[in-house]
Amino acid sequence: QVCPGRVVAIMTWTGTNPSLKSVLLNSHTDVVPVYQEQWKYDAFAAVKDAEGNIYGRGTQDMKCVTIQYIEAIRRLKAAGKRFPRTIHLTFVPDEEVGGHKGMESFINHPEFKKLNVGFALDEGLANPTEAFTVFYGERNPWWITIRCPGSPGHGSRFVENTAAEKLVSNCLPASEGLSCFTLGDVTTVNMTMVHGGVAYNVIPAEMDVSFDLRIPPTVDLQEFEEQIKAWCAEAGEGITYEFAQKFMQQNTTSTEDNNPWWKAFSSTCKALNMTLEKEIFPAATDSRFIRAVGLPAIGFSPMNRTPILLHDHNEFLNEEVFLRGITVYERLLPVLTAVPAQSGEE
Numbered sequence: 141q142v143c144p145g146r147v148v149a150i151m152t153w154t155g156t157n158p159s160l161k162s163v164l165l166n167s168h169t170d171v172v173p174v175y176q177e178q179w180k181y182d183a184f185a186a187v188k189d190a191e192g193n194i195y196g197r198g199t200q201d202m203k204c205v206t207i208q209y210i211e212a213i214r215r216l217k218a219a220g221k222r223f224p225r226t227i228h229l230t231f232v233p234d235e236e237v238g239g240h241k242g243m244e245s246f247i248n249h250p251e252f253k254k255l256n257v258g259f260a261l262d263e264g265l266a267n268p269t270e271a272f273t274v275f276y277g278e279r280n281p282w283w284i285t286i287r288c289p290g291s292p293g294h295g296s297r298f299v300e301n302t303a304a305e306k307l308v309s310n311c312l313p314a315s316e317g318l319s320c321f322t323l324g325d326v327t328t329v330n331m332t333m334v335h336g337g338v339a340y341n342v343i344p345a346e347m348d349v350s351f352d353l354r355i356p357p358t359v360d361l362q363e364f365e366e367q368i369k370a371w372c373a374e375a376g377e378g379i380t381y382e383f384a385q386k387f388m389q390q391n392t393t394s395t396e397d398n399n400p401w402w403k404a405f406s407s408t409c410k411a412l413n414m415t416l417e418k419e420i421f422p423a424a425t426d427s428r429f430i431r432a433v434g435l436p437a438i439g440f441s442p443m444n445r446t447p448i449l450l451h452d453h454n455e456f457l458n459e460e461v462f463l464r465g466i467t468v469y470e471r472l473l474p475v476l477t478a479v480p481a482q483s484g485e486e
């Protein structure tokens with residue numbers, strides 16, 4: 141229990157050389173809610189249609205991967221295999237709501253240190269093409285509320301310096317699609333909440349606007365916050381802001397061929413004729429907490445030829461893609477657990 145009522149389950153397959161650093165297969169157990177009326181089938185019944193598409197909340201995010209890890213290990217164990225490095229499976233809560241009572245708490249817990257992790261796999265995203273996407277870093281989530289105070293007054297009057305005019309000038313939209321970038325390469329800003337006002341004819345003394353910002357690891361975060369400050373100052377007097385999420389770590393995982401973990405991962409995929417596309421994860425997963433403590437982590441969900449439907453209505457995964465994913469882990473695990481001892485290991 142890493143927080144009251146928040147449990148992390150751990151399963152371990154001990155290696156033949158347990159003093160070596162382990163391979164961590166992490167998955168989160170929670171899912172996001174559904175709008176059932178928008179679904180073709182019961183979102184929690186795992187209905188398979190005639191094309192073999194299995195519908196259900198979590199089929200892509202990321203129960204598919206959880207089951208693939210377990211099934212791959214079951215097959216390897218049934219075949220009598222043993223590998224040098226230990227494998228730990230962790231099942232963590234609360235990823236969908238930010239991971240603070242899940243992986244973020246677990247990563248600082250003595251039980252995590254005891255796992256002696258050397259390399260981690262966690263979720264990625266589907267790829268609609270033949271290729272598979274792998275994620276070596278993530279954008280930083282910043283959730284910010286900007287408070288705009290203003291002069292109150294009667295709704296029938298010309299009032300200067302109102303909260304609403306500041307709110308509007310803070311929100312002037314500027315967006316441009318640049319096709320040479322992936323989503324993980326650019327900063328996005330979405331206005332997600334607006335609060336304020338008490339009556340039609342009362343000019344409010346304050347209005348608030350909230351934004352979901354996602355910032356790639358290449359952006360200087362200090363500079364970016366200065367920019368936010370400057371925008372607030374420009375928009376009018378007395379504007380303040382407050383963060384509800386402000387992740388500041390920008391570690392990425394090496395995808396150079398001289399990195400033994402990446403080499404093991406990528407060479408196995410190559411042997412399986414899989415094309416990999418390396419990207420920065422556009423949203424936030426538990427991998428960011430793993431990378432923040434300096435450990436390498438790759439975000440990977442073996443779902444090619446699949447539209448990205450996580451958090452969407454009618455989330456599905458085709459059974460062929462799902463089953464092939466098991467064999468991908470069956471091939472990956474023997475190689476990752478046989479990465480030779482690095483300096484600093486026994």
Ligand SMILES: CSCC[C@H](NC=O)C(=O)O
Nearest residue numbers: 236237238281385423424
């Ligand atoms: C800021 S923590 C939020 C984490 C959440 N993760 C999955 O969707 C996300 O919105 O990316």
Ligand SMILES: [Zn+2]
Nearest residue numbers: 201202235263
């Ligand atoms: Zn997820």
Ligand SMILES: [Zn+2]
Nearest residue numbers: 201236450451
């Ligand atoms: Zn999710």
